[in-house]
Amino acid sequence: MMNNEVGIYIHIPFCLKKCNYCDFVSFSSYEFEENYFKKLLKEIDIRNSNTKKIKTIYFGGGTPSSVKTKNIRNTILQLKEKFDLSNLEEMTIEVNPGICNNDNIQEYYDMGFNRLSIGVQTFDEVMLKKLGRIHNKEDIYNTINMARIVGFKNISIDLMYGLPDDSLKRLQSDMELAMNLDLQHISTYGLIIEPNTKFEKDFKNGLLKLPSEEILLEMRELINEKVNYYGFNHYEIANYAKSSYESKHNLIYWNNNDYYGFGVNSTTKVNGIRFTNEPNLNNYINSYKFEKYNLEVLTDEIVIEEGIFLGLRKIAGIDLECFLNRYNIDIKQKYKKVIDELLEIKAIRLNDKTLKLTNFGIEISNYCMSKFLS
Numbered sequence: 001m002m003n004n005e006v007g008i009y010i011h012i013p014f015c016l017k018k019c020n021y022c023d024f025v026s027f028s029s030y031e032f033e034e035n036y037f038k039k040l041l042k043e044i045d046i047r048n049s050n051t052k053k054i055k056t057i058y059f060g061g062g063t064p065s066s067v068k069t070k071n072i073r074n075t076i077l078q079l080k081e082k083f084d085l086s087n088l089e090e091m092t093i094e095v096n097p098g099i100c101n102n103d104n105i106q107e108y109y110d111m112g113f114n115r116l117s118i119g120v121q122t123f124d125e126v127m128l129k130k131l132g133r134i135h136n137k138e139d140i141y142n143t144i145n146m147a148r149i150v151g152f153k154n155i156s157i158d159l160m161y162g163l164p165d166d167s168l169k170r171l172q173s174d175m176e177l178a179m180n181l182d183l184q185h186i187s188t189y190g191l192i193i194e195p196n197t198k199f200e201k202d203f204k205n206g207l208l209k210l211p212s213e214e215i216l217l218e219m220r221e222l223i224n225e226k227v228n229y230y231g232f233n234h235y236e237i238a239n240y241a242k243s244s245y246e247s248k249h250n251l252i253y254w255n256n257n258d259y260y261g262f263g264v265n266s267t268t269k270v271n272g273i274r275f276t277n278e279p280n281l282n283n284y285i286n287s288y289k290f291e292k293y294n295l296e297v298l299t300d301e302i303v304i305e306e307g308i309f310l311g312l313r314k315i316a317g318i319d320l321e322c323f324l325n326r327y328n329i330d331i332k333q334k335y336k337k338v339i340d341e342l343l344e345i346k347a348i349r350l351n352d353k354t355l356k357l358t359n360f361g362i363e364i365s366n367y368c369m370s371k372f373l374s
């Protein structure tokens with residue numbers, strides 16, 4: 001749980017089309033792409049720092065693979081100039097099937113990306129349409145094949161479950177197809193109906209039939225069973241990796257370490273300060289200054305509480321000795337009452353070395369984590 005591992009997140013807020021469930025900050029206004037990148041490079045310039053060695057860089061979105069590769073390349077060159085990347089271990093770019101081709105995947109590889117995160121969501125053509133995705137099953141295979149051919153050896157996919165009219169049979173088929181792709185990493189997402197999305201409107205109008213809690217539980221069990229069988233390590237509540245392919249970037253968040261976020265609506269947490277950038281694309285591009293929203297000075301209490309709930313997201317749990325050394329807190333003593341209560345309902349497991357969630361605890365993880373917050 002070292003605090004010297006620092007990541008950089010770059011937000012690319014453009015998508016060709018809004019998916020029906022998505023509430024991420026993304027826009028289809030590509031006419032602003034050039035001005036956005038100008039401002040992004042300026043932000044990186046202004047907030048430059050050579051005091052921390054950067055371990056990971058993550059280009060997320062939006063759809064990073066939908067913008068010009070020269071803009072991605074210029075952003076990397078700017079990062080190289082303004083930050084110390086001498087210890088960089090992992091550089092990820094999110095790509096969407098159907099919105100990348102041999103040329104841009106080759107260019108990403110040549111720029112130094114060593115990890116691809118592919119927004120598959122499902123292999124089911126009917127479900128892809130329901131979700132409002134613009135790719136089909138063949139696009140998924142093509143993207144993975146192209147990535148392999150140019151040399152990517154660390155490929156992650158996102159898969160969704162709990163979808164409208166979803167069934168265990170559909171998920172079973174997705175899992176079989178995914179498991180046969182010899183991937184290194186899988187992230188799973190249960191559908192959440194987010195405000196101001198098409199799905200929210202449909203849901204309110206009674207047009208979406210979603211699976212029951214019981215089926216959702218069975219779906220998560222099915223996922224765990226499949227990934228275990230195929231040699232993935234369940235290392236975080238919703239993430240699975242082959243040995244040594246855990247996402248180093250996401251582990252920076254779950255280990256409560258520091259990260260810079262550049263671009264519209266990105267969050268930064270560095271040296272005990274946390275803030276979020278301007279969420280409006282026009283304002284981000286046109287404002288003369290870089291406004292900081294939700295600026296917080298993180299008190300010891302906040303840092304410790306976040307250290308606990310982020311640590312509990314990891315299946316390995318919290319190493320009690322590391323926690324004591326880093327935060328000067330004996331969790332067993334300070335949170336005795338909460339721990340006793342969660343032990344009682346068999347939601348956590350505690351021994352001399354670690355505190356972690358049980359399988360039941362993972363099911364009610366939000367409840368467990370909230371118990372540690374004041």
Ligand code: SF4
Binds near residue numbers: 014015018026061119
């Ligand atoms: S591609 Fe991703 S970010 Fe873009 S609208 Fe769809 S889910 Fe949202």
